[in-house]
Amino acid sequence: MNQLSQNTLGHFLEGKRVPGRSRRTGEVFDPATGSVTARLALADADEVRAAVESARKAQPGWAAQNPQRRARVMMRFVEFVNRDMDRLAETLSREHGKTLPDSRGEIQRGLEVAEFMAGLPHLLKGEFTEGAGPGIDMYSLRQPVGVGVGITPFNFPAMIPLWMMPPAVACGNAFILKPSERDPSVPLRLAELMLEAGLPPGIFQVLNGDRETVRALLDDPGIDAISFVGSTPVAREIYARAAASGKRVQSFGGAKNHLVVMPDADIAVAADALMGAAYGSAGERCMAISVAVPVGEATADRLRHALVERIERLKVGPFFAEDVDMGPVVTREAHTRITGLIARGVEEGADLAIDGRTLSLQGYESGFFLGPTLFDRVTREMDVYRTEIFGPVLSMVRAKTYEEALSLAAGHEYGNGVSIFTRDGGVARDFVSRVPIGMVGVNVPIPVPLAYYGFGGWKASAFGDLNQHGPDSIRFWTRTKTVATRWPSARSGPDFSMPTAR
Numbered sequence: 344m345n346q347l348s349q350n351t352l353g354h355f356l357e358g359k360r361v362p363g364r365s366r367r368t369g370e371v372f373d374p375a376t377g378s379v380t381a382r383l384a385l386a387d388a389d390e391v392r393a394a395v396e397s398a399r400k401a402q403p404g405w406a407a408q409n410p411q412r413r414a415r416v417m418m419r420f421v422e423f424v425n426r427d428m429d430r431l432a433e434t435l436s437r438e439h440g441k442t443l444p445d446s447r448g449e450i451q452r453g454l455e456v457a458e459f460m461a462g463l464p465h466l467l468k469g470e471f472t473e474g475a476g477p478g479i480d481m482y483s484l485r486q487p488v489g490v491g492v493g494i495t496p497f498n499f500p501a502m503i504p505l506w507m508m509p510p511a512v513a514c515g516n517a518f519i520l521k522p523s524e525r526d527p528s529v530p531l532r533l534a535e536l537m538l539e540a541g542l543p544p545g546i547f548q549v550l551n552g553d554r555e556t557v558r559a560l561l562d563d564p565g566i567d568a569i570s571f572v573g574s575t576p577v578a579r580e581i582y583a584r585a586a587a588s589g590k591r592v593q594s595f596g597g598a599k600n601h602l603v604v605m606p607d608a609d610i611a612v613a614a615d616a617l618m619g620a621a622y623g624s625a626g627e628r629c630m631a632i633s634v635a636v637p638v639g640e641a642t643a644d645r646l647r648h649a650l651v652e653r654i655e656r657l658k659v660g661p662f663f664a665e666d667v668d669m670g671p672v673v674t675r676e677a678h679t680r681i682t683g684l685i686a687r688g689v690e691e692g693a694d695l696a697i698d699g700r701t702l703s704l705q706g707y708e709s710g711f712f713l714g715p716t717l718f719d720r721v722t723r724e725m726d727v728y729r730t731e732i733f734g735p736v737l738s739m740v741r742a743k744t745y746e747e748a749l750s751l752a753a754g755h756e757y758g759n760g761v762s763i764f765t766r767d768g769g770v771a772r773d774f775v776s777r778v779p780i781g782m783v784g785v786n787v788p789i790p791v792p793l794a795y796y797g798f799g800g801w802k803a804s805a806f807g808d809l810n811q812h813g814p815d816s817i818r819f820w821t822r823t824k825t826v827a828t829r830w831p832s833a834r835s836g837p838d839f840s841m842p843t844a845r
Contacts, residue, residue: 353384354551355534357397358544369524374440374671375661377709386552388559394550395565398490398517401545406487406515410464413513417460419540424454436662438526440670441624443662453505455794456812460513466817479829485821487515489567492560496573497523497673498627504530507570510816520549525673527551561585575803582806593807597731598759601634601752605765606642613764614649616788621737622715625672630760630789635739636748643741647719654697654715671711672734678711681734688727694719753779758801762788
């Protein structure tokens, strides 16, 4: 991948890579070795203002393109990402630490949103009523909001930008992406591929930065909409600050996803599902399952045995190692935080069945590796239950009854995802109906919706009324304009009464 100078990453503005001007920089690490692989320019308020001005200048011309032409740019973009899939996946794994199959899967799930945009002409269709009133026809239009911003997290440096950018751009907006400082290389490359696909310069720009950069974007009067994914405290702050300045906002926060295992469930199937859902990507997923809720002591004992057996076979290593199941966590700070929470769980009396802190990989002692951790007999008062750990830690909370299991998921402050494993259709139907969670799986461990449905949680997991991707993405990135037309054949004089359909 091209860089401005050796081991230096800047921004992508007005159709080209440019160096940072602020003289503020950060470091990009290889999580497997702990070594610095690049320096990263961090934008200041002046650079934000220049990017916004460029976007506002370019946006009207792009919006004037008909929807089919904008959709064709997305179709070519999909082709180019597929062409470069292996290189993109390797770059992603090198900066994030996740395995290559996981990186390819992430890019593919993001790309499916761009594929959905191929149907943009249909998605943008408004409504029309002939004869809504005497000689009056009424119709609605969907028009771009203007200039949007995406602020995305480290754990999905390709997928979440691809959940935001294609709908925003396809709907006729300009879009500025502020990716995570931890793994910025793939977003920069995606911007180059969009340009290659035919997107005009200035419509999709990548501005690297930190909190100072984010604050400047939130406060800039030239920004019309903000989409954010990250932790709940930051999501709440971004929602309040951006909404106060009149911006449209969708702000997605943290999670503590439960998986209920009923006594009639196939324990082997449930255990396999939990392994991937809890430890895939080192648990650094907002839809990771971090709480297993077996119903009944016998179910819990069987599930624990099955999990311990599988955890002992799980292979941890760098992304390029053969048959590796799980890589490192993203930073040393994350490693320290996770190990601190594990220690806290022990202090609070949880049963530490498997301790991932003991993992040591020869030759990678400076990397940010943790082994899979399993707690049993966790209670709802413990920090390891209440807190989003965002690491390879699974907690088992034993429930005596189905109603107690349901109350655990329903009572937690987060409401992102939840699953139930059972053979009983009646129980499953009741669970789906009653659990106050945004995304629900039945015998599906990670119920992430496909691109043509919306992604979004409830309660403290999401702030704003519209979800990501699916039809909601079109609603978020457009404004509805309603038009009433009348072509009178003769003058009838003024009418001072309220217009009605009579």
